Amino acid sequence: LNQLIQSFDLELSSHCVVDWKSKMKTIEVTSLSAAVALLNVLYSNPAHGFGVSTLGRNAVSNPGISWVGSSNGKSVTSTQMGAEPIQITMPALSSTMKEGRVVSWLKNEGDAIEAGEAIMVVESDKADMDVEAFEDGYLAKIITNEGESAPVGEVVALISALESEIGEVVESFEGGSAAPAADDSTGADAAPAAGDAAAAPDVSFSQIDMPALSSTMKEGKVVSWLKAEGDPISAGEAIMVVESDKADMDVEAFEEGYLAAIITEEGDSGAVGAPVALIAENEADIPALKAYASTLSGVVAAPAAAAAAPATSAPAAPKPAAPKAAAGGTAASGDRVVASPLAKKRAEELGLDISAIAGTGPGGRITAGDVEAAASGGAAAAKKASAAPSKPAWTPAAGVIAATPTARVAAKKAKIDLATIQGTGEFGRVTIDDVKVATGEKTPERKRAAQPGAEVVELPGDFVPFTGMQKAVSNNMEATLSVPEFRVSREIQMDAFDNLYKALKPQGVTVSAMLAKAVALAIAKHPIINSSYSEQGGAPGIQYNQDINIAMAVAIDGGLITPTLKYANERSMIELGENWKELVGKAKSGTLAPDEYQSGTFTISNMGMFGVTDFGAILPVGSGGILAIGGTQETIVPDSAAVLGLKKVKKMKVTLTCDHRQIYGADAALFLKTLADIMENKLDMLS
Numbered sequence: 001l002n003q004l005i006q007s008f009d010l011e012l013s014s015h016c017v018v019d020w021k022s023k024m025k026t027i028e029v030t031s032l033s034a035a036v037a038l039l040n041v042l043y044s045n046p047a048h049g050f051g052v053s054t055l056g057r058n059a060v061s062n063p064g065i066s067w068v069g070s071s072n073g074k075s076v077t078s079t080q081m082g083a084e085p086i087q088i089t090m091p092a093l094s095s096t097m098k099e100g101r102v103v104s105w106l107k108n109e110g111d112a113i114e115a116g117e118a119i120m121v122v123e124s125d126k127a128d129m130d131v132e133a134f135e136d137g138y139l140a141k142i143i144t145n146e147g148e149s150a151p152v153g154e155v156v157a158l159i160s161a162l163e164s165e166i167g168e169v170v171e172s173f174e175g176g177s178a179a180p181a182a183d184d185s186t187g188a189d190a191a192p193a194a195g196d197a198a199a200a201p202d203v204s205f206s207q208i209d210m211p212a213l214s215s216t217m218k219e220g221k222v223v224s225w226l227k228a229e230g231d232p233i234s235a236g237e238a239i240m241v242v243e244s245d246k247a248d249m250d251v252e253a254f255e256e257g258y259l260a261a262i263i264t265e266e267g268d269s270g271a272v273g274a275p276v277a278l279i280a281e282n283e284a285d286i287p288a289l290k291a292y293a294s295t296l297s298g299v300v301a302a303p304a305a306a307a308a309a310p311a312t313s314a315p316a317a318p319k320p321a322a323p324k325a326a327a328g329g330t331a332a333s334g335d336r337v338v339a340s341p342l343a344k345k346r347a348e349e350l351g352l353d354i355s356a357i358a359g360t361g362p363g364g365r366i367t368a369g370d371v372e373a374a375a376s377g378g379a380a381a382a383k384k385a386s387a388a389p390s391k392p393a394w395t396p397a398a399g400v401i402a403a404t405p406t407a408r409v410a411a412k413k414a415k416i417d418l419a420t421i422q423g424t425g426e427f428g429r430v431t432i433d434d435v436k437v438a439t440g441e442k443t444p445e446r447k448r449a450a451q452p453g454a455e456v457v458e459l460p461g462d463f464v465p466f467t468g469m470q471k472a473v474s475n476n477m478e479a480t481l482s483v484p485e486f487r488v489s490r491e492i493q494m495d496a497f498d499n500l501y502k503a504l505k506p507q508g509v510t511v512s513a514m515l516a517k518a519v520a521l522a523i524a525k526h527p528i529i530n531s532s533y534s535e536q537g538g539a540p541g542i543q544y545n546q547d548i549n550i551a552m553a554v555a556i557d558g559g560l561i562t563p564t565l566k567y568a569n570e571r572s573m574i575e576l577g578e579n580w581k582e583l584v585g586k587a588k589s590g591t592l593a594p595d596e597y598q599s600g601t602f603t604i605s606n607m608g609m610f611g612v613t614d615f616g617a618i619l620p621v622g623s624g625g626i627l628a629i630g631g632t633q634e635t636i637v638p639d640s641a642a643v644l645g646l647k648k649v650k651k652m653k654v655t656l657t658c659d660h661r662q663i664y665g666a667d668a669a670l671f672l673k674t675l676a677d678i679m680e681n682k683l684d685m686l687s
Contacts, residue, residue: 085140085141085158085159085160085169085172085173086135086137086158086159086160086161087155087157087158087159088119088131088133088155088156088157088158088159089152089153089154089155089156090122090144090150090151090152090153090154090156091122091131091152091212092152092153092211092212092272092273097152098151098152099149099150099151099152100122100123100149100150100152101122101123101147101148101149102120102121102122102123102144102145102146102147102148102149102150102156103120103121103122103123103146103147104120104121104146104536105119105120105142105146106118106119106120106121106130106534106535106536107119107120107139108139108537108538109139109140109141109142109166110138110139110140110163110166111138111139111538112136112137112138112163113133113135113136113137113138113139113159114133114136115132115133115134115135115136117132117133118130118131118132119131119132119133119139119157120156120157129598130622133159135159135161136161137159137160137161137162138159138160138161138162138163138166139157139159140157140158140159140160140165140166140169140170141157141158141169141170141173142156142157143155143156143157143158143173144156144157153273158170158173199292200292201285201288201289201291201292203280203281203282203285203288203289204280204281204282204285205257205260205278205279205280205281205285205289206254206255206257206278206279206281207275207277207278207279208239208251208253208275208276208277208278208279209272209273209274209275209276210242210264210270210271210272210273210274210275210276211242211251211272212272212273213242213244213249213594217244217272218271218272219269219270219271219272220242220243220244220269220270220272221242221243221267221268221269221270222240222241222242222243222264222265222266222267222268222269222270222276223240223241223242223243223266223344224240224241224266225239225240225262225266226238226239226240226241226250227239227240227259228259229259229260229261229262229286229290230258230259230260230283230286231258231259232256232257232258232283233253233255233256233257233258233259233279234253234256235253235254235255235256236252236253236254237252237253238250238251238252239251239252239253239259239277240276240277243468244468249590249591249593250591253279255279255281257279257280257281257282258279258280258281258282258283258286259277259279260277260278260279260280260285260286260289260290260293261277261278261286261289261290261292261293261294262276262277262293263275263276263277263278263293263296264276264277275296277293278292278293338359338364338365338366338589339354339357339359339365339366339367342367342368342467342557342558343366343367343368343370343371343557343558345464345465345467346368346371346372346375347371350371350375352371352374352375354366354371356374357370357371357374358370365588365589367557368557368558376458401418401419401430402423402425402428402429402430403418403423403429403430403431404425404429404430404431404432406432407430407431407432407434407435410432410435410436410439411430411435411438414435414438414439416435416438416439418430420438421434421435421438422434467558467559469558469559469560469561470558470559472559473559473560476620476621477618479621480618480619480620480621483533483619483659483661484659484660484661485619485657485658485659485660486657486658486660486665486668487616487655487656487657487658488655488656488658488665488668488669488672489614489653489654489655489656490653490654490669490672490673490675490676491651491652491653491654492651492652492653492654492675492676492679492680493649493650493651493676493679493680494632494650494651494652494679495649495650496679496680496681496683497514497679497680497683498632498650500514500683500686500687501514503687504573504577504687507574507577508574508577508578508581509573509574509576509577510577510580510581511606512552512580512604512606513565513573513576513577513579513580514573514686515604515606515629516550516552516565516568516576516580516604517568517569517571517573517576517686518675518678518679518686519550519568519602519604519627519675520548520550520568520569520602521569521678521685521686522671522674522675522678523548523569523602523671524548524569525671525674526667526670526671526674527544528542528624528662528663528667529602529624529625529658529663529667529668529671530544530545530548530601530602530624530625531543531544531545531624531662531663532545532601532622532623532624532659532662533624533659533661533662540661542662545601547566547567547601548567548568548569548570548601548602549564549565549566549567549568549599549600549601549602550564550565550568550600550601550602550603550604551563551564551565551597551599551600551601551602551603551604551620552564552565552580552603552604552605552606553603553604553605553606553617554584554587554588556587556588556590557588561587561592561597562597562600562603562620563580563583563584563586563587563592563596563597564583564596564597564598564599564600565579565580565583566599573686573687583596600620600623601623602623602624602625602626602627603617603620603623603625603626603627604626604627604629605617605626605627605628605629606628606629607628607629607630607631608629608630608631608632608652609631610631611631612630612631613630613631613633613653614628614630614653614655615628615630615655616628616655616657617655617657618657619657619658619659623659624658624659624662624663625656625657625658625659625663625668626656626657627654627655627656627657628654628655628656628657629652629654630652630653630654630655631652632650632651632652633650633651633652634648634649634650634651635648635649635650635651636648637649654672654675656668656671656672
C-alpha cells in the first residue's frame with residue numbers, strides 16, 4: 001500500500017502512515033487534503049485490492065482496511081466495516097434527566113438481542129425503566145457496568161451485527177478504534193467541512209434540544225411556542241409545548257436569558273436531541289445568535305431532500321422576530337392554543353385555522369368534534385352559496401371533447417378514448433379524477449340517499465395515519481400476542497359496596513379509586529398477581545414487584561392511556577380519590593408525566609359505565625395481569641328470609657386476564673375470591 005501511494009504522489013506519502021501491527025490495518029492521515037487525495041487513489045485503483053466500499057461521515061473503510069483521520073493533533077478512527085458496532089447510548093427517560101445509572105443488565109456479553117427486547121434497567125431521576133434495543137444483533141461489549149452512571153447520550157454498550165464479529169468489535173474498542181460518538185475530535189473533523197457559517201459565535205448562550213419525553217420517543221413535534229423571539233426567560237419557565245408519542249407536554253427552560261432564535265417552528269418535527277432554539281445570556285447577543293441559528297436545522301427532513309441539499313449552499317437569512325398573533329380573535333397574543341393531536345391533524349387536513357375554533361373540552365381544549373363541527377359549518381355555507389343562480393351553460397364545438405390537460409395525458413397513457421368518459425368538471429369537462437375512475441384507480445363518489453327532513457351525515461372514508469399515541473397503543477397490543485394468557489371470571493355482590501360509595505362520594509371519592517384500593521388489598525395477599533415474567537442471565541423467572549401501583553385505562557380523544565395510582569394498598573381512600581381526579585384531568589389535557597402513566601404493576605379496565613356487562617382485556621406489556629370490570633346488574637337470588645324466598649341484589653362480573661407462564665388458574669381463582677370477600681364483607685378495610 002505504501003508503494004501504491006508513493007507511485008501516485010510522493011507528497012501524499014509523507015502524510016500517510018500505514019500501521020500493520022494491529023489485526024485491523026489502519027492508515028493515519030495528518031491533513032484533510034491528504035485524506036481527500038488518498039480517497040481518490042483508493043477509488044481509482046480497485047485492481048490493487050484496496051477498493052473502497054463505503055464513504056462515511058468521518059471514515060472510509062473496506063474489509064481489512066480502516067482509515068484514521070487527524071485534525072489539530074487529535075485522531076479520529078473509524079471502525080472496520082466488517083465489524084461496525086451498533087452503539088447503545090444512555091437514553092433520556094424524562095425531560096429533566098441528565099444522567100442515568102445502570103441498575104442491571106438483562107443480557108450478558110455474547111447474548112443474542114432482538115429489536116424491541118429489553119436489555120437493561122436504567123434508574124433515572126423519575127423511576128427505574130427498562131431500555132429496549134432498536135436493532136437485532138449480539139451484545140458485544142458492556143461499557144457501563146451495573147451500578148455505574150453515565151451522562152445522557154454517552155455510549156454504554158456495543159452491539160455486533162454478527163456473532164462472528166464480536167471479537168473484532170471488542171478488540172477495536174479496547175484498542176481505541178471504536179471511539180464513542182461523543183468524542184470531541186469528531187466535531188473537529190466535521191466542523192471544517194461545514195464551513196465558517198457553522199462556527200458558533202463567541203458569546204454566552206445555551207442550546208435547547210428536543211427532549212425525550214418517553215423511553216420510546218424518537219422525534220417530537222413543536223405544538224406551540226409559549227415565548228416569542230426576544231422574550232426574557234426564567235429557569236423553570238415553560239417555553240414550548242411538544243407532542244410526543246404519548247401526550248402533549250410543556251418543556252421548561254433550564255437557564256435564564258432571552259429566547260434569541262427559534263430553529264424548529266410550530267408544526268415542525270425534530271429528532272430527539274436536535275436543536276430547537278437558542279437562548280442568549282445577554283440581550284445584545286440576539287442578532288449574532290439569529291445568524292448562527294440560520295445554519296442549524298432541527299427539522300426532520302426527508303432523506304431524499306437532505307441528500308440533494310448542496311454542502312456549499314449559503315445559509316438562509318434569519319427570520320425576523322415577530323409576535324405571534326392569534327387568528328380569529330379567539331386567543332390573545334401569546335396565548336397557547338390547547339388542542340388534541342387528532343384535532344390538530346383534522347384541522348390541517350380540512351384547511352382550518354385551529355386558533356379560530358372554540359374548544360368544548362376540559363379547560364377549553366379543542367377536540368376533533370369541534371373541528372368537524374367547524375368544518376360542517378363551512379360546508380353549509382358552501383351549500384348555500386351553491387344555491388345561487390348557476391353560470392350559463394357552455395357547449396363545446398362539434399367533435400371537441402372538453403377535458404383538462406392532465407386528463408388528456410392520463411387518458412392517452414391509459415389508452416382510453418376520452419369520448420367514453422362522462423365528465424364531472426365544470427361544463428361537463430373531463431377531469432383527472434374522471435380518468436382515474438375510468439381506469440379503476442379511484443372509486444367513484446356516490447350520492448348518498450337521505451331521508452326527507454333528515455340531515456345528511458358524511459361518514460369518513462379516507463385513510464387517517466395514526467397519531468403518536470395510537471402508534472404506541474398499537475405496538476403495545478401487538479407485543480403481547482405471543483404471550484400465553486388465560487381468563488377467569490367471577491360475580492361480586494355490590495349492594496354493600498354501593499352503599500359505602502354513596503357515603504364516601506361527598507368527600508370526593510370515586511368508584512375508580514375504591515376499585516383500585518380493593519384490588520390493591522387483594523393483591524397484597526396474592527403477590528404473584530403483581531409479578532411479571534422475566535429472563536435474566538438467559539434464565540426465565542418471575543419478577544416480583546414490591547410496590548402495588550394500579551394503572552387504570554382511560555379513553556381520551558385520539559387514544560388510550562393508563563394513569564397510575566401508586567402505592568394504592570398503603571394510601572387512604574380520600575387521598576386516592578383526590579389523586580385520581582388529578583390524574584384524569586391531566587390525562588384529558590395531555591399533561592401526564594411519564595412516571596404517572598408508565599409505572600403501573602397491575603391494570604384495571606372498567607367499561608361498566610358504558611353498559612358493558614362483561615368483557616376480556618388484553619394483557620399489557622411487561623405485566624402479569626389485568627382486571628376487566630363490567631357493569632352492575634340487578635339479579636334475583638334465593639333468600640330463605642324473604643317472604644317469597646327470593647330477593648333482588650346487585651351483581652358485577654369481573655374477568656381477570658393472566659400471563660400463564662408464571663400465574664396459574666388456582667392463583668387467579670384465589671385472588672378473585674379474596675377480592676370478592678373484601679368488596680362484599682370487609683368494606684371496613686376500604687373506609
